[in-house]
Amino acid sequence: MTRFLVRRLGLLALVVWGVVTATFILVHATPGDPARATLGDKASESAVQALRAEWGLDQPLGVQYWHFLMDLVGGNLGTSFQYRSPIVSLLAERLPTTLLLMLMAVTFAVVISLPLATWVAVRGRGGADIGVRIFGAVVQGTPAFLTGTLLVIIFGLKLRWFPVGGYGSTTAEHLYSLVLPALTIALGIVPMLLNSLRASLTDALQSDFVAFGHSKGLRPATVLAAYAIRNGSISGVTILGIQAGALAGGALVVEKVFAIPGMGSLMLAGILGRDFPVVQATTLVFAGIVVVVYLVTDLSYALLDPRARLA
Amino acid sequence: MSVVSGRQPLLKVEGLCVDVSIQGRDYAALKDVSFTVQRAEAHGLVGESGSGKSLALRSLMGLLPSNARVSGGSAFFNGTDLFANNGRNFRKVRGTGISMVFQEPAVALNPIARVGTQITDGIAQRKGWSRKQAREYAIHMMGLVGIPSPELRVDAYPFQLSGGMRQRVMIAASVACEPELILCDEPTTALDVTVQAQVLALFDGLRAELNAGILYVTHDLAVVSELCSSISVLYAGRLVESGSAAEVLGNPREDYTRALLAATPSIDEPGQRLRSIPGTTPALRDRPADYSFAMRIADHAPDSHSILEEH
Amino acid sequence: MTQTLLPQTASQAGLGGSKPPWRFRIRPWGRGSNVELLIGGVIFGAMVLAAVFAPLLTPHDPTAQDLANALSGPTAAHPLGTDNLGRDTWSRLLFGARSDLGIAVMAVLFPFVLGTVVGALCGYFGGWFDTLIMRIADVVSAFPFFVLVITLVFVFGNGPMSIFLAISIVSWVSYARIVRAETLVVRGRDFIQSCETGGLSNARIVIRHVLPNTMTQAIVFAMSDVVSNIGVIVTLSYFGLGIVPPTPDWGQMISDGQQFLASGNYSLVLIPGAAVILASLSLTFLGDGIANALRAKR
Numbered sequence: 038m039t040r041f042l043v044r045r046l047g048l049l050a051l052v053v054w055g056v057v058t059a060t061f062i063l064v065h066a067t068p069g070d071p072a073r074a075t076l077g078d079k080a081s082e083s084a085v086q087a088l089r090a091e092w093g094l095d096q097p098l099g100v101q102y103w104h105f106l107m108d109l110v111g112g113n114l115g116t117s118f119q120y121r122s123p124i125v126s127l128l129a130e131r132l133p134t135t136l137l138l139m140l141m142a143v144t145f146a147v148v149i150s151l152p153l154a155t156w157v158a159v160r161g162r163g164g165a166d167i168g169v170r171i172f173g174a175v176v177q178g179t180p181a182f183l184t185g186t187l188l189v190i191i192f193g194l195k196l197r198w199f200p201v202g203g204y205g206s207t208t209a210e211h212l213y214s215l216v217l218p219a220l221t222i223a224l225g226i227v228p229m230l231l232n233s234l235r236a237s238l239t240d241a242l243q244s245d246f247v248a249f250g251h252s253k254g255l256r257p258a259t260v261l262a263a264y265a266i267r268n269g270s271i272s273g274v275t276i277l278g279i280q281a282g283a284l285a286g287g288a289l290v291v292e293k294v295f296a297i298p299g300m301g302s303l304m305l306a307g308i309l310g311r312d313f314p315v316v317q318a319t320t321l322v323f324a325g326i327v328v329v330v331y332l333v334t335d336l337s338y339a340l341l342d343p344r345a346r347l348a
Numbered sequence: 349m350s351v352v353s354g355r356q357p358l359l360k361v362e363g364l365c366v367d368v369s370i371q372g373r374d375y376a377a378l379k380d381v382s383f384t385v386q387r388a389e390a391h392g393l394v395g396e397s398g399s400g401k402s403l404a405l406r407s408l409m410g411l412l413p414s415n416a417r418v419s420g421g422s423a424f425f426n427g428t429d430l431f432a433n434n435g436r437n438f439r440k441v442r443g444t445g446i447s448m449v450f451q452e453p454a455v456a457l458n459p460i461a462r463v464g465t466q467i468t469d470g471i472a473q474r475k476g477w478s479r480k481q482a483r484e485y486a487i488h489m490m491g492l493v494g495i496p497s498p499e500l501r502v503d504a505y506p507f508q509l510s511g512g513m514r515q516r517v518m519i520a521a522s523v524a525c526e527p528e529l530i531l532c533d534e535p536t537t538a539l540d541v542t543v544q545a546q547v548l549a550l551f552d553g554l555r556a557e558l559n560a561g562i563l564y565v566t567h568d569l570a571v572v573s574e575l576c577s578s579i580s581v582l583y584a585g586r587l588v589e590s591g592s593a594a595e596v597l598g599n600p601r602e603d604y605t606r607a608l609l610a611a612t613p614s615i616d617e618p619g620q621r622l623r624s625i626p627g628t629t630p631a632l633r634d635r636p637a638d639y640s641f642a643m644r645i646a647d648h649a650p651d652s653h654s655i656l657e658e659h
Numbered sequence: 660m661t662q663t664l665l666p667q668t669a670s671q672a673g674l675g676g677s678k679p680p681w682r683f684r685i686r687p688w689g690r691g692s693n694v695e696l697l698i699g700g701v702i703f704g705a706m707v708l709a710a711v712f713a714p715l716l717t718p719h720d721p722t723a724q725d726l727a728n729a730l731s732g733p734t735a736a737h738p739l740g741t742d743n744l745g746r747d748t749w750s751r752l753l754f755g756a757r758s759d760l761g762i763a764v765m766a767v768l769f770p771f772v773l774g775t776v777v778g779a780l781c782g783y784f785g786g787w788f789d790t791l792i793m794r795i796a797d798v799v800s801a802f803p804f805f806v807l808v809i810t811l812v813f814v815f816g817n818g819p820m821s822i823f824l825a826i827s828i829v830s831w832v833s834y835a836r837i838v839r840a841e842t843l844v845v846r847g848r849d850f851i852q853s854c855e856t857g858g859l860s861n862a863r864i865v866i867r868h869v870l871p872n873t874m875t876q877a878i879v880f881a882m883s884d885v886v887s888n889i890g891v892i893v894t895l896s897y898f899g900l901g902i903v904p905p906t907p908d909w910g911q912m913i914s915d916g917q918q919f920l921a922s923g924n925y926s927l928v929l930i931p932g933a934a935v936i937l938a939s940l941s942l943t944f945l946g947d948g949i950a951n952a953l954r955a956k957r
Contacts, residue, residue, distance in 0.1 A: 051797075052797050053801075055794065055797065056802065058798075059798050059799070063810060064814070174940060174943050178936055178938075178942075178943055179939065180894050180935065182893075182897050182910075183932050183935055183936070186913065186928055187932065190929075194920060194921070194923075243414070245452065245455045246455065248409075248450070249448070249456045249457065250469075251410075252409055252443070252522070253442065253469065253525075254439070254442035254443025254525065255469060255473055256473065259473060264458050267458075282800065282804050283803070285806060286805030286806055287805075289803070293898065304809070305809075308809060308810075308898075308900065320802065320807070320810045323802065323806040324801050324802045324803070324806070328801050331801075341460070343505045343507075344505070347508065
């Protein structure tokens with residue numbers, strides 16, 4: 038387990054360094070000039086020069102890279118041009134919202150996929166199977182902003198079960214406002230998760246170890262849960278890991294659709310307001326979230342499957 | 349046919365028919381198969397792959413694959429027809445009445461559950477045991493089937509044990525509830541020869557100790573001659589010959605039994621050249637409904653003469 | 660063999676293999692008939708034709724405003740009604756198909772070629788080149804797809820060129836991984852090894868023997884990639900970062916229409932929304948159909 042962890046962490050450290058460097062290259066080494074882009078075409082040359090000096094863009098690339106790394110290590114993500122405040126404090130307000138949204142989305146995705154997959158796997162080929170496949174294909178082909186908009190029309194405007202946007206002010210209101218956004222993200226992950234779970238559950242149900250479980254006279258529900266689902270759902274963890282990017286990207290999109298003050302809407306505000314430091318920092322943090330989700334799925338995989346943990 | 353006894357037989361299978369559906373068509377995989385297993389007796393069900401012997405075994409456990417079904421006949425266990433009552437009778441006898449040892453412990457044990465748990469989950473559920481009680485019983489059972497230092501191995505996972513140890517775990521699980529009938533599906537094919545002999549001795553001991561009947565499915569007549577007192581020979585889904593082990597092995601009436609015998613390595617005459625039976629049993633969908641061994645011999649006439657003439 | 664730390668596609672993780680996530684095995688017209696190909700081909704074909712011949716099929720200029728007839732329902736002159744500026748929804752829908760579908764299909768080409776070549780080289784030669792490329796791929800896939808695309812569009816500026824560039828930088832990775840994995844399989848086969856001992860040059864082996872054998876999966880993936888590109892383009896435009904007005908596009912149409920949802924006018928969102936879903940769905944069917952056909956051919 039320790040060796041597994043060390044190797045995993047080592048590889049992740051490499052990726053994190055790559056992500057940081059890629060972000061740096063993206064912002065500093067691309068043809069465009071961040072200062073000019075931020076201030077717009079109409080700004081005077083002297084103002085642009087002043088901003089370049091403020092951001093250290095007038096120094097050689099190597100020096101800039103060094104400062105960039107040192108600032109990151111020191112927890113300094115720069116200062117927002119728009120908000121005129123440290124980005125770290127902006128993130129402190131907004132990151133928890135985004136994380137809560139992603140957590141709810143994963144929960145919904147699992148709560149939707151696992152029972153559906155089990156149902157279809159137990160029923161076998163037929164109407165249920167075809168219905169679930171068509172559902173998956175439709176959901177898969179609908180971009181998150183459209184899914185969100187359709188959910189707003191149905192559950193917000195027609196049925197009036199959930200708010201059409203906003204975030205409320207109490208914890209209960211937060212959770213209530215996040216239901217539709219989280220459902221939107223979840224639906225983006227469900228097709229792949231459902232498909233993988235259905236395949237692995239079908240395999241598990243036909244396996245000898247499920248027959249062995251029955252042969253011992255265990256209750257069918259016990260065999261289904263302890264033998265079939267426990268084995269069949271391991272693949273789902275891998276899928277959740279693969280979908281970490283879709284999860285984070287989904288958060289970015291639905292925060293805009295539902296006007297939720299999270300990191301995604303911060304990033305989009307940064308993009309529309311040409312706020313380079315904010316874009317740079319949010320890109321980095323989004324990638325960081327994905328890397329952490331990868332690590333978490335790896336660890337849960339090891340927890341669920343002793344072969345990964347002990348072999 | 350079988351030994352006449354004043355008591356009711358433990359298992360009496362009469363006219364068993366099993367159909368397998370392949371691409372929407374039904375094929376008769378077992379036709380009119382009858383045999384009897386007495387208490388404290390081991391009965392060998394012998395045949396090559398494709399003979400339907402494993403299907404026969406699984407039908408007695410109610411664990412046929414989803415494309416197979418019992419289409420006729422009865423199986424009286426202690427006087428109750430297992431096939432009656434819409435499958436509910438199986439639930440009552442599994443574990444306590446009838447248990448099963450699978451061919452490949454590597455795939456029949458739940459890969460992500462500890463072996464101790466798998467030995468006792470059936471009995472623990474039935475008797476409402478605590479985890480600790482179950483664990484102690486698991487250690488006891490592991491000792492009984494000859495697993496050295498069971499207290500060290502009780503918490504292991506299947507992949508951490510050798511093939512022989514895994515099969516002993518499987519056996520321990522199948523006898524944990526002291527069943528009256530143990531179904532064995534070629535349980536020694538995956539083991540090497542020395543381990544095979546130990547496992548056979550173990551079955552023989554359990555038969556005597558638990559006063560249990562054993563239905564032993566195999567293609568290996570050497571194994572049958574060591575363990576079983578009566579034999580049924582299956583070919584292409586039909587019973588070709590049955591009787592006491594001494595009769596059938598000593599004085600086979602059917603060509604097929606003779607061919608099987610000739611293809612079995614002899615324990616008494618080591619060094620004798622082994623003969624294989626020409627051809628194979630054709631797949632279910634490729635053989636006529638009345639397929640017989642004579643037809644196979646006719647198809648492979650030149651190389652089959654020698655076997656049949658020598659006996 | 661390089662270990663892949665961060666998987667990005669399902670086929671990568673060995674889940675589903677060459678199969679796209681949703682496959683339909685309905686065969687009402689006997690064995691071998693390919694319903695997916697038929698349904699997907701007809702619908703998507705019709706959409707492409709409608710896009711290509713949009714000027715002939717539309718009575719109005721998609722950008723022509725007619726404030727007197729704003730927000731009208733379906734009429735003889737405006738079969739799908741008009742938006743808040745009185746622009747004809749039907750015309751905007753067809754011209755929107757031009758931009759969205761056109762860019763989505765075009766944006767597949769470059770990553771397809773780049774990823775395929777790089778993946779084949781990685782799989783064939785291995786070594787430090789493979790390690791380096793796969794690490795870069797890991798880094799690219801550590802960024803959420805959308806976040807990276809949006810950041811790239813931000814860096815390069817709005818418009819189709821940026822979308823091409825952004826999608827290319829991100830999605831070559833999937834092709835590279837698929838083709839690399841396939842190449843490793845193909846490499847192990849006897850006929851490649853006999854080519855090597857037969858003294859064929861590496862370049863020749865890769866181009867003549869390895870690539871053709873690995874294309875099936877890449878082509879199948881490309882179909883699902885077009886679907887994903889449509890999603891990206893429409894989403895970017897919805898955010899105001901993609902196709903720039905006045906060029907019509909479905910994402911903008913949905914974004915524009917959203918402000919009228921509260922007043923009960925859903926059609927301005929639902930019509931372009933249905934177009935997006937129909938395009939994606941028909942492409943998914945088409946992709947499945949092509950996958951079936953290619954599998955059958957093998």
